Amino acid sequence: MTSVILKPHKEESLKRFHPWVFSGAIAKIVLDASHQSPTPEEGELVSVRSAANEALGVGHWQVGSIAVRILAFGEEALPANFWNERLRAAYQVREALGLIRPDNNTFRLVHGEGDFLPGLIVDVYADTAVVQAHSIGMHVCRNEIAQAIIAEVPQVKNVYYKSDDTLPFKAEISEPKVGYLIHNSQSTIHNTEEFWSVENGLSFRIDWLRGQKTGFFIDQRENRALVERYAKGKDVLNMFCYTGGFSLYALRGGAKTVDSVDVSQKAIELVNVNVAHNFPEAKNHTAVAADAFEYLTAQKAKGCTYDLIILDPPAFAKHRDAVKNALRGYQRINAKAIEMIRPGGILFTFSCSQAVDKEAFRLAVFSAAAQVGRKVRILHQLHQPQDHPINIYHPEGEYLKGLVLYVE
Numbered sequence: 400m401t402s403v404i405l406k407p408h409k410e411e412s413l414k415r416f417h418p419w420v421f422s423g424a425i426a427k428i429v430l431d432a433s434h435q436s437p438t439p440e441e442g443e444l445v446s447v448r449s450a451a452n453e454a455l456g457v458g459h460w461q462v463g464s465i466a467v468r469i470l471a472f473g474e475e476a477l478p479a480n481f482w483n484e485r486l487r488a489a490y491q492v493r494e495a496l497g498l499i500r501p502d503n504n505t506f507r508l509v510h511g512e513g514d515f516l517p518g519l520i521v522d523v524y525a526d527t528a529v530v531q532a533h534s535i536g537m538h539v540c541r542n543e544i545a546q547a548i549i550a551e552v553p554q555v556k557n558v559y560y561k562s563d564d565t566l567p568f569k570a571e572i573s574e575p576k577v578g579y580l581i582h583n584s585q586s587t588i589h590n591t592e593e594f595w596s597v598e599n600g601l602s603f604r605i606d607w608l609r610g611q612k613t614g615f616f617i618d619q620r621e622n623r624a625l626v627e628r629y630a631k632g633k634d635v636l637n638m639f640c641y642t643g644g645f646s647l648y649a650l651r652g653g654a655k656t657v658d659s660v661d662v663s664q665k666a667i668e669l670v671n672v673n674v675a676h677n678f679p680e681a682k683n684h685t686a687v688a689a690d691a692f693e694y695l696t697a698q699k700a701k702g703c704t705y706d707l708i709i710l711d712p713p714a715f716a717k718h719r720d721a722v723k724n725a726l727r728g729y730q731r732i733n734a735k736a737i738e739m740i741r742p743g744g745i746l747f748t749f750s751c752s753q754a755v756d757k758e759a760f761r762l763a764v765f766s767a768a769a770q771v772g773r774k775v776r777i778l779h780q781l782h783q784p785q786d787h788p789i790n791i792y793h794p795e796g797e798y799l800k801g802l803v804l805y806v807e
């Protein structure tokens with residue numbers, strides 16, 4: 400196996416189980432005999448060693464500032480049954496957390512570094528797992544991963560691979576980045592037209608073929624349950640609703656009316672399908688395809704107000720250099736929402752930008768409140784749920800944050 404030798408003292412973060420080796424930490428690379436090229440292959444398994452030749456771990460090589468993502472610390476080769484054991488461990492945690500129940504078959508099975516599998520995301524919807532590779536190494540291993548999912552997760556019969564948006568765009572990959580890796584289900588679900596997955600007793604049509612990310616945003620499950628608790632008798636606006644997760648919980652919680660808004664027409668169609676399936680009698684739900692800023696401006700001009708608003712925008716900052724603009728965006732959208740909350744109303748506001756930390760987000764929301772001049776108190780500070788764990792040595796894994804505000 401190819402060895403990657405680090406510069407002196409660069410082994411310390413690896414000894415603390417941080418899984419990334421930055422290219423600047425590397426002193427030299429000793430290629431194994433099989434290589435024709437002068438560098439390791441993208442996605443190749445390499446052994447990482449300290450300057451004193453101590454084995455620090457094995458991981459996937461990739462061109463870029465993160466040169467190696469460690470899979471197994473302290474090893475010189477990948478242990479036998481590695482994938483089965485890691486996936487079993489991930490499954491057992493979800494089981495222990497009480498996420499696998501007849502009324503809940505929707506959960507994240509693997510959350511990258513948070514499950515000691517850097518570069519890999521696996522979401523489970525009923526009998527189908529959707530796999531996303533964020534590294535070339537995980538792409539190379541996708542078939543082994545699919546086999547291990549089938550072996551270790553009893554409910555899963557199909558594994559769909561969806562990495563067209565997540566693999567580094569410069570990587571030269573000839574194999575398909577989307578498509579089924581394993582397909583056993585005899586049901587009609589493969590076209591996702593009649594496919595339902597259940598979250599806390601609510602059914603959602605999940606479209607991994609055409610939908611965003613893996614098809615659904617599992618990371619808001621616990622926060623949706625909190626909306627349900629506050630929804631009774633309220634006029635609710637679910638802004639950036641996607642397939643209507645928050646809307647369904649608000650309806651179940653007894654909301655007086657729910658307005659769902661998203662710029663995507665396809666998302667709005669799915670919201671309507673989901674509402675009709677779960678609440679066939681509901682006459683108090685409206686779904687509108689519109690831009691958030693334009694919608695809020697138009698509603699305000701009409702004098703429209705709400706008791707409860709949910710703001711769950713897409714990541715405004717995808718990179719560190721976009722943070723300043725993102726913060727301005729968060730301030731603007733939150734100011735618009737706070738203006739439209741009735742006295743004694745509630746705002747659920749989120750940021751899923753990893754590059755914006757919770758202090759910066761809170762400051763943006765503070766600026767919005769101050770700009771509007773309303774009295775605002777923080778009731779809850781929210782975050783990503785238990786099936787999106789954060790490796791304590793890898794704080795970069797924290798991305799979702801939210802505030803629940805009481806607006807007077």
Ligand code: SAH
Pocket residue numbers: 611615616619639640641642643644645660661662663666689690691692711712713
């Ligand atoms: N709250 C959702 C997830 C939201 S993801 C849930 O619980 O499932 C962010 C959503 O914002 C996406 O559906 C995207 O289509 C939508 N979006 C992006 N830009 C928008 C804009 N300018 N106005 C309204 N919606 C937008």
